[in-house]
């Protein structure tokens with residue numbers, strides 16, 4: 001029988017990660033945060049002193065990606081956000097990461113979160129969720145998360161960065177951020193993490 005694959009896509013700071021991790025635990029499936037792959041590639045490029053928008057440098061970094069890169073502690077924060085979104089627009093980077101993601105999901109089934117899981121990586125996923133929230137709500141959540149990690153940030157700047165990253169992720173030519181035609185939309189603007197998880201689990205169970 002085909003493995004159970006749950007695709008969780010959506011814009012930045014919509015709560016996908018928390019939701020996908022909890023779904024994976026509830027369903028007994030491995031979890032893959034695919035954003036981490038792009039973040040790790042961006043980090044490798046920055047380490048070499050190169051520009052994350054440099055296609056050759058970014059493609060080389062993607063092909064050299066090793067599991068230990070995903071364990072680095074500096075993959076979150078504004079600089080890593082920008083670098084990830086820049087390398088993610090480069091087709092050769094996406095191509096290098098595609099097999100990696102597919103192999104992960106096919107082995108035992110999985111919950112994967114990202115931007116193009118339901119559209120490109122697993123168009124045949126068992127269940128596709130597209131998780132959104134208003135930009136104001138997402139900016140507020142990201143700001144609180146930064147505060148919680150002791151990172152001082154200006155709320156207006158956080159919102160501007162989110163808008164910029166979403167525009168780039170949705171506007172790129174290859175694998176742009178968009179819901180798959182058969183995705184279930186989950187707007188979490190007015191939901192706390194617990195309520196969002198309960199709704200997501202109900203949507204998944206409807207498809208099993």
Ligand code: C5P
Nearest residue numbers: 034035036038084085088114115116169
């Ligand atoms: O999900 P996260 O915010 O960690 O992703 C970081 C960046 O990686 C996104 O802004 C996006 O540009 C890119 N990404 C992507 N496709 C995915 C996951 C992430 O393009 N499946």
